[in-house]
Amino acid sequence: MTVERPDITTEDPDMILYGPESDVVPAEDSSSNPRRILIIKLSAFGDFILSIRSFQAIRAHHPSADITLLTTKPYVRLAEASRCFNSVLTDTRPKIFEIPALLKLRKNLRSRKFNRVYDLQRNERTKLYYKLFPSQKPEWVGNVKGCSHYYEKPENGIYHISVREKSQLEIAGITNIKLPDLSFIKADISDLHLPRNYAMLVPGGAPHRPEKRWPTGQYSALSDHLTHLGITPVLIGTEAERSQCNEIEENCPAVLNLCGKTSLEQIAVIARKAQLSVGNDTGPMHLIAAAGCPVVVLFSKASDPNKISPIGPDVQIICEDDLQDLSIEKVTSALPAITFD
Structure with missing residues (x-):
């Protein structure tokens, strides 16, 4: 069986590590300079780790933005340590009939007045979250019909999740996505x-x-x-x-x-x-x-x-x-x- 490896390399002379040790970040796109950004990544563990390189690329592309991550409880500590986010929100993933919890989430999301959302979860739940925003939607990088930066999964072929995520970010002008840098993780062993x-x-x-x-x-x-x-x-x-x-x-x-x-x-x-x-x-x-x-x-x-x-x-x-x-x-x-x- 042949495995198509994601298009990543450690031999790229222009490789930028987006973790806390990096001093080099690209400039923001002058045509769009969102000040308040939401990134959505809820689960699962392997998927969350695969998305770290996307978190770091988004932070590098928007170095001065106030970036919030919406995730679930198991990943809060890693997210906070990554230095990619100004704040981390914990999503309890309320069911559609849990109206008070949904209203609380809606209030929290609306109050932060996000200019752009990077939906890295891309599922039915995040399509629901899109509807929680007011009629004047923030820029939305995802696969919700009618969003500003629509990513459509290719109909043919098999694509690694990190390759699909890379293509999604390219729609928003983020192109320099490399291997993740986990140097931010510290622990006494x-x-x-x-x-x-x-x-x-x-x-x-x-x-x-x-x-x-x-x-x-x-x-x-x-x-x-x-x-x-x-x-x-x-x-x-x-x-x-x-x-x-x-x-x-x-x-x-x-x-x-x-x-x-x-x-x-x-x-x-x-x-x-x-x-x-x-x-x-x-x-x-x-x-x-x-x-x-x-x-x-x-x-x-x-x-x-x-x-x-x-x-x-x-x-x-x-x-x-x-x-x-x-x-x-x-x-x-x-x-x-x-x-x-």
């Missing part, structure tokens, strides 16, 4: 007692999607392989994945089992120093790849990497219709070269 040379393994995934998981026994075999190379496997997961991580630890006692012990921020910091990472198609792999760690991501036919694979400087994709059939040899042959400190 001293209490985790990480070894000098380690690899991150992410054996879990959504509980209701077991077909997206490589078998635990294969992760145990991979752990043994890494151990013999002098690399300590570090297991990353949530409490929902504890049984898988514990089984791997029982089969390979040399692993460092951090299941349930890491925050999102800590995962990003751990990834910066890891030799490599191997994991299923699950949210943390997006964060690990964006942090700069070389990653190998395992896809079954349950999801399409052409649409939603992680982006980063070194991403390898392995596709197998049924991950039960994916051999340990195929995975180990895809591992990046290992250098020791």
Whole structure:
């Protein structure tokens, strides 16, 4: 299976990192200079990480604007740390019949008098939010019929979500979109007692999607392989994945089992120093790849990497219709070269 990688590169001499370390930002479009901007990105975790490069590009394009993000509770802390936004609003995603909550949201959105909205969620909910604004709508960059900057998803072909988002922003004049810069993420990992040379393994995934998981026994075999190379496997997961991580630890006692012990921020910091990472198609792999760690991501036919694979400087994709059939040899042959400190 051929995977169309998003049009990103780390070799572009004009690459601008839009995080807190960057001092270079492009000028605003003189034909449109919105002062108050709303960005909408509600979920899910992998999608939110993929949109960080868009957040940074929007901030760079509008350096003096007052920018607000509307998102959901799990992503507020990351958003605030990114320095892309002047403020962050938490969306409770009220249902259509929850009239008081919708009226409260409408009042909050209208009171801020936004000049432009970048709708990076592009779904039925955000089409509803468009209607919450008064008849004199702000400029709207999205796929709501009648909006000022309409993005229409191509009818033919398969497009990665980041490619579609890039095309959407180009309609508003934002063209210099590069790899995300996660240097803004800080966390203390001293209490985790990480070894000098380690690899991150992410054996879990959504509980209701077991077909997206490589078998635990294969992760145990991979752990043994890494151990013999002098690399300590570090297991990353949530409490929902504890049984898988514990089984791997029982089969390979040399692993460092951090299941349930890491925050999102800590995962990003751990990834910066890891030799490599191997994991299923699950949210943390997006964060690990964006942090700069070389990653190998395992896809079954349950999801399409052409649409939603992680982006980063070194991403390898392995596709197998049924991950039960994916051999340990195929995975180990895809591992990046290992250098020791």
